[in-house]
Amino acid sequence: MNEKENIQDENLEQNENNQEQETAQEQAAELSQEEILSNKLAEANDKYARLVAEFDNYKKRTSKERVELIQTAGQGVISKLLTVLDDFDRALNAMATAQDVESVKQGVELVNNKFRKILENEGLKEMNVVGEAFDADFQEAITAIPAPNEDMKNKVIDVVEKGYTLNEKVIRFAKVVIGQ
Structure with missing residues (x-):
């Protein structure tokens, strides 16, 4: 075992x-x-x-x-506006020695038109609101005066400061006088 x-x-x-x-x-x-x-x-x-x-x-x-x-962001627009600035410099130099006021006036109008055209091409539009119905989305009423006739009630009678849109967006409201 x-x-x-x-x-x-x-x-x-x-x-x-x-x-x-x-x-x-x-x-x-x-x-x-x-x-x-x-x-x-x-x-x-x-x-x-x-x-x-x-x-x-x-x-x-x-x-x-x-x-x-x-x-x-503004570089492109500013570059385009440099030509307008040059035109204004030339206009100022021409005004210093100008004998003919009409030619200076025409030159300034040309510069103004060029300036506005550049801004329009960038999408800026001026609001034309005289005679239209007041719209608080686009206008700011500064004052109201008695309407010259019944058709002008609640419509824009005068523009104190122009309004502008940039690509269909309001960037400055038009300051207006409306009829009551």
Whole structure:
């Protein structure tokens, strides 16, 4: 029986060793799962940090572009108006030595027409409101006076300051006198 007991003892030891090995393997498997999860978490954190940095750079870049656009928005119009400025300089020089007032007047009218044409091409339109019904969306009533006739009631009788639209948007309301 000693031999049988020895064999049983060896089998018991072997079973215990097998169980310890299985436990060690399970712990190793659990550690590898923890390592895998921690690696995935580290990758996700890295991607998140890069995404936040990229978005921050995007915001800075678009903000900078917006500031540059605002600063240079009028450059095209101003470049076109430089010719009008040159014409005004020539008119002023001509007025200093001019003997004929009519030619100076015609020159100033030409410069005025050129100036207005450039502004019209850029989308600026003058409001012609005399005789039209008062519209608070386009006009600002300065005062009201008795209407000269019944047809002119609640209509614009006079314009104190012209109104303008830029690409169909009011940029300055016409200041008007209306009839009552």
